Amino acid sequence: MDTAADRRRNMVELQLRRRGVVDAQVLHAMGDVPREQFVPESARPSAYDDAPLGIGQGQTISQPYIVARMIEAARLTPAARVLEIGTGSGYAAAIMARIAAHVDTVERHGALANAAARRLAGLGLSNVDVHIADGTLGWPDGAPYDAIIAAAGGPRIPDNWIAQLAPGGTLVMPLGALHSRQTLVRVVREANGRLTRDDLGEVMFVPLIGEHGWEDPRAPNMSPAARAFADAALPLPDIDDPDFAEWVDRFADCKVVLLGESSHGTSEFYRARARATQRLIERHGFSIVAVEADWPDAAAIDRYVRQRPGLGGSQSVQSVDSSTEAFAPFSRFPTWMWRNTEVAAFVQWLHGYNAQRPALAHAGFFGLDLYSMKASMASVLAYLDKVDPAAAAEARQRYACLDPWRQRPSVYGRAVLSGAYSACEDAVIAQLQSLRAQRIDYGSHGFEDYFDAAQNARLVASAEQYYRLMYYGAAASWNLRDTHMFDVLTRLLDAHGQQARAVVWAHNSHIGNAAATAMGTDRDELNIGQLCRQRFGAHAALIGQDTYTGTVAAASDWDGPMEIKRVLPARTDSYAFIACEAGVPRAFVDLRANVASASAALRAALMTPHQERFIGVIYRPDTERVSHYARAVLPEQFDAWIWFEETTALTPLPAATENAGGMPETWPFGL
Ligand code: SAH
Secondary structure (H helix, E strand, O other): OOOHHHHHHHHHHHHHHHHOOOOHHHHHHHOOOOHHHHOOHHHHHHOOOOOOEEEEOOEEEOOHHHHHHHHHHOOOOOOOEEEEEOOOOOHHHHHHHHHOOEEEEEEOOHHHHHHHHHHHHHOOOOOEEEEEOOHHHOOHHHOOEEEEEEOOEEOOOOHHHHHOEEEEEEEEEEEOOOOOOEEEEEEEEOOOOOEEEEEEEEEOOOEOEOOOOEOOOOOOOOOHHHHHHHHHOEEOOOOOOOOOOHHHHHHOOOOEEEEOOOOOOEHHHHHHHHHHHHHHHHHHOOOEEEEEEEHHHHHHHHHHHOOOOOHHHOOEEEOOOOOEEEOOOOOOOOHHHOOEHHHHHHHHHHHHHHHOOOHHHOOEEEEEEOOOHHHHHHHHHHHHHHHOHHHHHHHHHHHHOOHHHOOOOHHHHHHHHOOOOOOOHHHHHHHHHHHHHOHHHHHOOOHHHHHHHHHHHHHHHHHHHHHHHHHHOHHHHHHHHHHHHHHHHHHHHHHOOOOOOEEEEOOHHHHOOHHHEHHHHHHOOOOHHHHHHHHHHHHEEEEEEEEEEEEEEEEOOOOOOOEEEEEOOOOOOEHHHHHHHHOOOEEEEEOOOOOOOOOHHHHHHHOOOEEEEOOOOEOOHHHHHHHHEEEEOHHHHOOEEEEEEEEOEOOEOOOHHHOOOOOOOOOOOOO
């Protein structure tokens, strides 16, 4: 059987040389570049056929002979700077990059451009840059060019191209009516500025679509933003497809990757996040998964996935008044937020992943949130009972201050405010300080357990302040909570060493830069995303997820039961509406500025503020507008966005309280 190299040699002989292609550089480059790598898997056997081939998105890779003719006509020199319009598969760009000094290639379809960029990089071609943009505008940043080659046919020669052509430069493009044969023309800009033109024969190219080309044939009333979205979006395969999370590779160098969600009850968001996280752990060395759950609850999962023994080997901890209580992780409202089959599947995966690796290569699971004052106090006491019983007695006295509110800490703030009780602030801070003072001593019994206890003591101190601040206004307590979560994240990173990198799972409202939303501009609220942006700059990836409609798991009131609710179609003035209009059912969009794999046109189109929907654990469709929507500037809020046109409610696991009475909680161990 012929090898690819044989078929390539035949192609050069029979399709090129015999038909009159004489340029030795072109023949050499085409005999070299593996064309089979530029066509879809299924078309590989036909890669060297004497014909154009489909490459997806209704686009084609040109016939080898036409590629050779055009490049030959452009008379490239080794010093030439080249602009190609219509990257397509990237094949022609690869040939030109073999001949010329530098190639800029522009493609309007984000998915094609990204795939081409990967192929070109895979071949080690570092002198070609792929840009997602409307190529009828040329690429002003790289001008002037010695050659401009268009692989799509337009009605006239765009003025910008002529303007971007160096004196003596050559332009080759198909010219002619839509849906008919075109004439391949060559225009040379003489040194004196004069243009000369000659015709090179008939060709048949796909249309050049853009401002100075043909009109987009899609729904003529589609908004420009939706059009930009459709062009730039990377369509995603099914979530279970092995390549689903390939997009996350572009954030592999980040210190923190934050993965958001526009509701706490949507299966797709959890599963997409899990897939991206697995990839960051497996391929890119991330070792911390930090989620919007309470520290002690997540610690139960962490002990399971890293196979660390619990305190005293059981889940029971002694409470402040020395009575033994079973601690059931994830038993407070809203239980479905973490007790669901989607999270359980990830936990099982992480358990299995770690089991095959030495402890130092394990990835851990941690909680950033602060709603576990009671369990955290109990954890601190259980720890001290083990390592320093005298200190435990002292801690019991300090925490006794908060004892009356252990069950309902939210009442604490009101009691302090009314003056009936003095605040427990001094006591909880003293407890944290006394634990920290023993860092070296306690740490010698095991750093992990010490770190866990110190985090719990810190949580108690933050929670005490949180419940007091609640009565001064939403912004103050929100900011304290997000600052606490950011603080836990940075402590985790510090504790795991210089190279440590983390994935964060939380709601979009915590992860999208608050400064770019009404939270920041109207309410002075900050969040983890904003703090990460400030601390880590471009090494923090802020990634949101959103949907147009479907079902969601949520309650109608705080402490109410979980219901499966219908998610109303998104408002017409929302970002979700734009994405829905674009008609891509699942997509990834890169929104970053000045990044080659992102579309500047999409970013510009989305910079106009729009509404965004925030569904937490409560969803009230009837008052949706006031209770769930807020204004945002999406490209400033997120670096990237994962889009699902239709989503479904997650599947909850039985709540802890439904387990046999008094039995220690077994989740996730019992699964
Ligand atoms: N040179 C390519 C073949 C390209 S086919 C190869 O070797 O595979 C033409 C390409 O031009 C298509 O991918 C199409 O999406 C793109 N295109 C059409 N109009 C464009 C425009 N205004 N700007 C950039 N690319 C455009």
